[in-house]
Amino acid sequence: MSQKESFRHQPSTALRAGIQSLQVVHPSPSSDTSRRRGKESNAAPFVLRPRLLQVQLIAEQEEEEDARSGQLQLQTNLTIGAKQRVVMVLNEWNVERPASYLFDAPKPEGDSTSVTIPFQAVKPGDYLVRLMIDGAESQLQVDDNPDSPTYEWYVGPRVTLA
Known part of the structure; x- marks a missing residue:
């Protein structure tokens, strides 16, 4: 399961109000992930406000x-x-x-x-x-x-x- 899929399947209770970080990760297309890394963005902070x-x-x-x-x-x-x-x-x-x-x-x-x-x-x-x-x-x-x-x-x- 990709990270994108794992994020989509997390329960809605996974996010909490406060300062969070977000990072985009594209896994390697190769089946052997030990040799090649996918692409990753830098982590960016954001504030998740409660309503x-x-x-x-x-x-x-x-x-x-x-x-x-x-x-x-x-x-x-x-x-x-x-x-x-x-x-x-x-x-x-x-x-x-x-x-x-x-x-x-x-x-x-x-x-x-x-x-x-x-x-x-x-x-x-x-x-x-x-x-x-x-x-x-x-x-x-x-x-x-x-x-x-x-x-x-x-x-x-x-x-x-x-």
Whole structure:
């Protein structure tokens, strides 16, 4: 089986968010590969960004001084490895002095496409949600409807903490 075929047959869980490398290898056409090497490109790095598929508030509590704590469950398009560093970013969806928060995810027991991250001392409001996995940050959705009052604004993924 060629390397191209082996790559095509890897499970979708093989790729992880973060910095990856890519190399193109053309095996030797000869059946005796010990004498002739095929052609290879140099390895090139790229960043594979996760995409948030779902954001769900699964627990919320009111704290003193009008702050909130709780947990958000985030579903991604890529498998998160048990050894990867995961950070949730909350940016208040507000134009006047918006608040920003970063929360580390607890170490998971295994690989998963879902992560539950606790948050604390967050002021009530609407928040844009991003996920950083090994430094690779999920992108925000932009309103592309020219008739919308929020045209070309970041609009999601979003969560409301009441």
